[in-house]
Amino acid sequence: MSKGPAEGFLERSRKKQRFFLSMTVLILLLALFALGFGSYRLPLAKLLSSLLGQSDGVGSVVLWNIRLPRIAAALAVGGGLGLSGLLIQSLLRNPLGSPSTLGISQGAAFGASLAIIAWGGRVLSVTVFAFAGALGATVLIVGLGRLRNLTPEAIILAGVALSSLFGAATVLLQYLADETRLAMAVVWSFGDVARSGWREIAMVAGATAALGLAGASWRWHLNALDTGVESAKTLGVSVERLRWQGLVLAALVSALATAFHGVIAFVGLIAPHAARRLVGADHRFLVPLSGLLGALLLLSADTFSRLILGSGSFPVGVVTSFLGAPLFLYLLVRGRS
Amino acid sequence: MIVSVLDIQFSYNSHDVLRGVRFRVDPGQCVAVCGTNGAGKSTLLRCLNGLLRPRVGTVFLDGEDVELLGRKEVARRCASVPQQGHGTDLTVFDVVLLGRLPHCRWGPSKEDLVRVERILEEMGLAELAHRPLSALSGGEAQKVILARALAQAPRVLLLDEPTNHLDLKNQLGMMEAIRRVVHREGLAAVTAIHDLNLALRYCDRLLFLKGGRIHGAVEPSEVTPALIRDVYGVDAVIERIHGRWVVIPR
Known part of the structure; x- marks a missing residue:
């Protein structure tokens, strides 16, 4: 006897849960490899003893002060940017949406540069200004979209213009800065996961977890939005409120990631696209x-x-x-064929 | 009475689209809203489900002002079948399950899945349950959106040109399905529709919009050539063929 639609639906969910489990195991294996690999080798036995605090001083220092923070930062920032990209794409119904294509990352970069050049780069001021820049860019993009009823393509063009504006403003700041602060700002602007301590990592991880939980709780609303704005409203979704809440959270995660690690492009764009190819359009799995x-x-x-x-x-x-750039082009070409 | 519309007026900028529109729809009744392009049919439907707010007048659903009900509460009482919204890659089952969204707190329950399965089987859509909506034909996709509306378990059904882009067989199938469910469940249905012959065949009453006002509110047997000429500027004869009223333009 063939399975009914409801049983098929549940079976599909179970299959995707098994896929998530495999993906998590793959990430853990890669993290284990990354922990052991480097100029100071940490074979598995030594790695495990260092993790348990039973190793010599050097192994422990390398593991706890260099490699583990770097890997934790990569996981938290990458996860956060992937989630931000998905939320932006789904909420704006625009497949090209991401923190970097809409100028949100560049807004954060401008804010952080301003804090570094004007105040010497205290962590709190860099974070606050990066968030203000990211939020400013988000408000401008969403506000323009609403006021002028812009199409998804026009919103991306507005994002390109905004990125260019923030880029020019950042260059102007750097031109006016003294050499020490200029060097600080330039080094900061390189996207890098090796520069943050546990406190910064905890902040990014906390924001990423909050975004993940929010995304999971909005999974059905995002599915409804996938059928159209008006359609979602007739299903009881408060689209405007959902958009603002989602975009502010996504901007917060992008701002924290950018403030502590510089601009890391393409992750927020590619991760949701790759996810769509693997599990389809259902936000229960996409998130x-x-x-x-x-x-x-x-x-x-x-x-x-x-x-x-x-x-x-x-x-x-x-x-x-x-x-990221060639991979994204490949995804586009493959999508068309 | 389930739907009661009291003298609503709606404008886009300074252009009046609806003026003093007043009517009611009772349980088990299907009302067709007819008129030329731009007569305000879709605008009227959007006022009924609270997507647009009339400048003057009130829409009552089950005796309550639609503007005072939250969006979720409106969605529990009133389901819409829009002209667009069929472009998603979600599966048919997922789309129909979205109809349970207004009734869910965290997500659909086992009962919701069973309900969706029953609706899909009743509508002959069970075979398509796991195909993406975007891969279906226009007729199939329109049936899926109707199934989603039924999954909402509404008291009021609003349909915006439900037979648009459908071939003759699918037009008849769609209108038949709508009439069947309206009569069986005792729903109040309002459908914007261009095809007068489908409206005469499947609807209990026809409202003709002209210049933002209701120019005529009649039963199928009361439609006259003069009314058609007034509303559309077209000369037509109205004949009874095989027991059904048919409009034939001259």
């Missing part, structure tokens, strides 16, 4: 998978940057841009 894929992408990019240099690494933002 967790976008976060998982974002984390996997950034950890892979960071591990790759360490692998190809042998010792040391270069900023992960460079890797995500070099790998």
